[in-house]
Amino acid sequence: MNTERKQIIARCKCVVVKVGTRLLTDAHRVPVLISGIARFRHQGCRVILVSSGAVGIGMKELGIEKRPVKLAKIQALAAIGQNKLMSLYDAECRKHGFKSAQLLLTAADLHSRERHLNVLNCLNSLLDSDILPIVNENDSVSVDELKFGDNDGLAALLAAMTRAELTIIMTTETGLREKQDGILGERLSVVRRITAEMRQSAAGTDNADFSIGGMTSKLNAASIVTAAGEYLWIVDGRENDIIDRVLRGEDVGTLFLPQADKMQARKRWLHFFAKSAGHLTVDAGAVKAICHQGRSLLPAGVTEIGGKFKRGDTVEIVDSGGQVIARGLSNFDSVEAAAIAGRQSSEIFQMLHRDSDEVIVHRNNLILVRPDTL
Numbered sequence: 001m002n003t004e005r006k007q008i009i010a011r012c013k014c015v016v017v018k019v020g021t022r023l024l025t026d027a028h029r030v031p032v033l034i035s036g037i038a039r040f041r042h043q044g045c046r047v048i049l050v051s052s053g054a055v056g057i058g059m060k061e062l063g064i065e066k067r068p069v070k071l072a073k074i075q076a077l078a079a080i081g082q083n084k085l086m087s088l089y090d091a092e093c094r095k096h097g098f099k100s101a102q103l104l105l106t107a108a109d110l111h112s113r114e115r116h117l118n119v120l121n122c123l124n125s126l127l128d129s130d131i132l133p134i135v136n137e138n139d140s141v142s143v144d145e146l147k148f149g150d151n152d153g154l155a156a157l158l159a160a161m162t163r164a165e166l167t168i169i170m171t172t173e174t175g176l177r178e179k180q181d182g183i184l185g186e187r188l189s190v191v192r193r194i195t196a197e198m199r200q201s202a203a204g205t206d207n208a209d210f211s212i213g214g215m216t217s218k219l220n221a222a223s224i225v226t227a228a229g230e231y232l233w234i235v236d237g238r239e240n241d242i243i244d245r246v247l248r249g250e251d252v253g254t255l256f257l258p259q260a261d262k263m264q265a266r267k268r269w270l271h272f273f274a275k276s277a278g279h280l281t282v283d284a285g286a287v288k289a290i291c292h293q294g295r296s297l298l299p300a301g302v303t304e305i306g307g308k309f310k311r312g313d314t315v316e317i318v319d320s321g322g323q324v325i326a327r328g329l330s331n332f333d334s335v336e337a338a339a340i341a342g343r344q345s346s347e348i349f350q351m352l353h354r355d356s357d358e359v360i361v362h363r364n365n366l367i368l369v370r371p372d373t374l
Contacts, residue, residue, distance in 0.1 A: 006249030008231055014046045014127075014164040018155035022172050023237045024053035024085070025060060033170075034092035036243025037132065041098070043247065046127045048162065049134045050155040051089070057081035082136065089134055099131050104138035110157055111275050120161055156221035160228045160272050163265070167225050168246065169218055170237030175254035176202065176215060191256045194219055194226075222256040224272060229262035231255065267367045270327050274314040278307025278334055279324075280341075280360065287319050290326055291368060296359035297328070299348065302341040309334045316369075317361065328366035331357040 017037060023029050037047050055067065055074055058081030068074055086102050093100040103122065109115045126133045137154055152169060159167040178185040179201035191198070202215035218234055225232040235242050235253035245252050263271065282290070286301025297317060309315055310333050317326040330337065337360060340351050345358040 002249055002251050005251070005255065008166060008255075009247055009249050012045050012165045014048070014162060014166075015040060016048045016050060016155050016159040016162070016164045016167045017170065018050040018151055018168070019052065019170045019237060020151070020172070021052040021056040023170060024051070025056050029237070030088045031092050031095075032240050033237075033243075034089065034096060038096040038098070039243060039247060041132075047132060048123065048127075048158060048164065049089075049132060050151050050158060051085065051134055051136050052151045053085050054078045054081035054136060057084050086134065093132055100134050101126050101131050103133055103135045105135060105154070106138050110161065111273050113269075113274075116161070116269070116273055123158075123162060150217045152217040152221040153224070156224035156232070157272060159225050159230060159232075160263075160268050163228075163230075163262075163268075165230055167221070167230065167232045168243075169221065169232065169234045170242065171215075171218065171234060172236070172238055173215065173234070174236045175234050175252075176219070188254050189251055191222070191254060193259070194223055194256070226256050226259040227263070227271070228268055229258045229260050231258060263367075266365070270314060270329070270365070270367045271369065274327065276307075276316045276327065277309035277313040278305065278330075279316040279318050280305060280330075280337065281318050281320065282325075283320065286317075287325060290317065290363075290366070294363060296363040297326075297361040297366070298345055298359055299337075299340040299343045300345070302337070302360060305334055305338040305341055307334060311336075315361070317366075324369050326361075326366050326368050328361035331360055331362065 017040075019029075019033055023033075033049075037049065040047050055077045058077030058079070059065070059067065061080055061084060062077070064077070068077070082102075082104070086100070090100050103119070105119065109119055123133050135154065135158060137151060155167055155169065158164070175187040175189075176191065176198065177187050184201070188198075199216065199219055202219050222232045222234075233246065233253055233255050235246060239245070239252075242252065280297065280302050281304035282297065282301045283303055286297060289295035289301065290297060303320070307315070309330060311331060313330055314327055315330045316324045317328060318324050332340070336352055336356075340348050340360075343351060348356055348358065
């Protein structure tokens with residue numbers, strides 16, 4: 001597997017590096033981190049840094065030991081800490097001959113199509129200008145409905161958006177470890193498929209006094225990245241030479257392998273970012289056709305319409321038990337879809353009195369949804 005790690009590094013043109021709060025509370029970590037990123041860049045790899053730490057640094061600045069519960073206090077700490085954190089990053093980047101830029105995002109920035117494209121264009125422009133983008137959730141304004149939940153998820157979504165071949169999550173663990181009888185055991189070097197047992201082993205690894213997340217959030221991030229057809233690598237950021245060891249392709253941390261071929265850009269949007277405007281409940285025949293035969297969704301297989309949507313909106317396709325099996329772009333609005341549901345394609349013209357598509361969702365505009373990547 002060391003050979004595969006070396007091949008991954010050799011092929012890598014873009015990498016997302018995520019560093020957590022508990023690493024950044026140690027002042028010397030920022031110079032070590034930027035030094036490692038500089039070596040990645042020297043090898044011709046474009047780097048996007050996702051950095052937690054604003055709230056944690058704000059807590060240190062004010063001498064607070066336990067993360068507050070009230071949103072307003074958390075937002076104030078983020079505002080204090082973000083300023084300090086970026087000044088540290090900028091000073092270190094300049095020592096290595098490049099500049100940094102700050103992007104503060106909310107979930108809405110990635111789930112709104114126009115704002116999504118604006119963020120992607122901004123990132124590409126910064127990378128083309130040899131500037132290190134440093135991204136964080138905009139904690140000073142985020143509320144629950146606008147939050148990613150944690151920066152592991154943000155890093156994974158940015159990797160899916162930018163088509164980064166590798167996502168590196170730096171943490172305070174040696175990697176994902178087995179758990180037996182409640183005791184953590186050996187490090188898992190490679191994960192080919194995320195199992196329920198792994199998720200159970202990851203439970204309870206966060207530290208709510210100082211940060212959010214934990215190994216569970218890292219598994220969720222791995223589910224996103226590997227579903228997009230890319231690699232995710234969890235490594236121990238406490239090691240000063242960890243990025244050098246990654247660059248050498250050493251057997252460190254836990255490497256998660258892609259679960260599928262590289263996903264097309266349109267399907268990445270459908271799978272990870274597009275908000276659903278409604279749903280189409282389908283019968284068993286349609287489930288089989290979509291999931292096992294790679295077919296489009298025909299009107300005959302639709303049994304129920306939910307929500308109000310326009311032509312071109314994203315809809316979820318669900319089975320009779322309510323399980324989401326796919327997402328796709330509807331060729332009809334909700335009123336038209338309801339009118340032709342259960343009908344044969346040949347009947348569409350007489351129902352709508354106009355020429356139209358013969359399928360409700362075409363297979364080219366449809367992506368299967370696996371439960372472990374929701």
